[in-house]
């Protein structure tokens with residue numbers, strides 16, 4: 001028996017709604033059934049008298065119901081049922097056994113191996129038509145339900161994808177591409193709760209570009225925007241752990257969350273950021289310390305206690321930042 005592409009049949013079921021494939025080695029039976037179905041506009045008929053071709057023919061012709069002989073040379077009808085049930089193209093196509101054996105034991109076994117119905121040869125024409133139409137309609141309805149279900153699953157998958165994308169965009173600062181204030185706030189809440197449970201230190205860095213108003217005034221707002229983008233990239237590149245977050249806090253202010261980080265470690269990150277921002281070498285004539293754009297940082301670290309909240313940490317970082325500014329900028333206050 002040649003192999004069949006594992007192709008689901010719903011793709012190309014065309015023509016009359018009832019597509020009957022008869023598999024029977026006897027030409028006379030094939031002709032008798034053909035005559036019974038002739039002149040029925042809703043029925044298309046195809047006979048396969050070589051049982052070893054049944055699977056191939058079914059996969060190609062795409063019946064909505066199969067009439068299957070029981071005793072055939074080379075293969076028993078029940079084995080053919082099992083074979084049809086094992087292939088994607090035919091696994092759900094209704095099968096009506098068509099046999100001269102009328103003992104109940106054969107009928108029972110037919111159902112047991114996966115047939116949907118059993119008719120004794122030659123059946124009454126009206127009964128045959130009724131059963132063919134019934135099984136065919138049931139099959140097509142099932143296909144439609146399967147398709148609708150698949151479409152539903154697909155649209156659910158797309159929706160979930162779009163939601164992930166939206167969620168990502170809602171957390172990103174449009175100018176710099178790093179996390180925005182919203183993302184910072186929610187990440188800080190999460191890390192605060194974690195630190196409260198684990199009683200591990202949580203550090204926050206608040207960074208502010210020095211004399212940025214003067215920079216804008218001298219070089220223009222667009223240059224200012226580009227400067228903020230470069231600064232953001234430097235901060236983001238200084239994150240070491242998956243849980244670290246670098247965010248644009250607002251305007252020319254940035255903030256870093258460093259979970260499980262002692263104050264000394266956080267100060268080291270601030271120093272690294274300072275050095276790298278200065279090393280960008282963005283010319284800034286109005287800068288106080290160097291002739292380039294610099295930043296100041298405030299570093300704060302807490303092991304959260306009950307009764308405290310994130311504003312305690314942010315206020316401490318803000319005060320440290322103020323001290324860095326007051327002490328001459330381009331430095332980190334701790």
Ligand code: GH3
Nearest residue numbers: 208209210211212213214216221222224225251252
């Ligand atoms: P200091 O060293 O004390 O921080 O002085 P500063 O001039 O940086 O501080 P100030 O708060 O007076 O000025 C901040 C400036 O940042 C003013 C504002 O126009 C500018 N700024 C805020 N957001 C943006 C932005 O998105 N793009 C640009 N180009 N400028 C921005």
Ligand code: MG
Nearest residue numbers: 025069071072
């Ligand atoms: Mg036979």
Ligand code: MG
Nearest residue numbers: 208251252253
């Ligand atoms: Mg500021």
Ligand code: MG
Nearest residue numbers: 208209210212
């Ligand atoms: Mg500033």
